[in-house]
Amino acid sequence: MALKILLLLLASYLLVTKRVSANDEEFGVQATYAKAPVPAPVKTPIPAPPVKPPTVTPNPPAPVVKPPTVVPKPPAPPVSPPTVAPKPPAPVPPTVVPKPPSPPVNPPTPKPPASPVKPPTVAPKPPVPPVTPPTTAPMPPVRTRLDCVPLCDQRCKAHSRKNICVRACMTCCDRCKCVPPGTYGNREKCGKCYTDMTTHGNKPKCP
Incomplete structure (x- = not known):
């Protein structure tokens, strides 16, 4: 070059x-x-x-390859023939001992007849008295809107929002001429006019 x-x-x-x-x-x-x-x-x-002519470096001499050393195999051990175990002697059949004759069976002695069992006497239960429904005081008559004020005040006294309850109760009392007794429940005593009246969201209006 x-x-x-x-x-x-x-x-x-x-x-x-x-x-x-x-x-x-x-x-x-x-x-x-x-x-x-x-x-x-x-x-x-x-x-x-x-x-100047290029200097040629002489190639190193190739290493001498030694032939592989062959290890001689050890001689195989002699194969011994399998040892045959002697068969055990045939078992001797057991000697059968004759059973002694069974004693004669005696017939069972008859038992005396059992006395008849009397059924237990059941005492009749006393008649249950009729359940009388609790007597409730008759609801006061409602004629005018002024009659609804004390009734709605009594009906809504336990309500958490008394003013809203009294306002709805006055509307239902004025239309249905009835206010249920107590502070909760008994709405069916004022009939369908009171129970079927609903708000715009289809919820019961009368308390």
């Missing part, structure tokens, strides 16, 4: 020197009309340095 580079540099150098010498000759021809010809200086070419 270095030799090729040196040859390329030498060839380019010679080409440049030839062009320079050719230019100098043309310049000398043009100047003959005015001046006497001046000999052009001749440049001596620079000798190329001697090319």
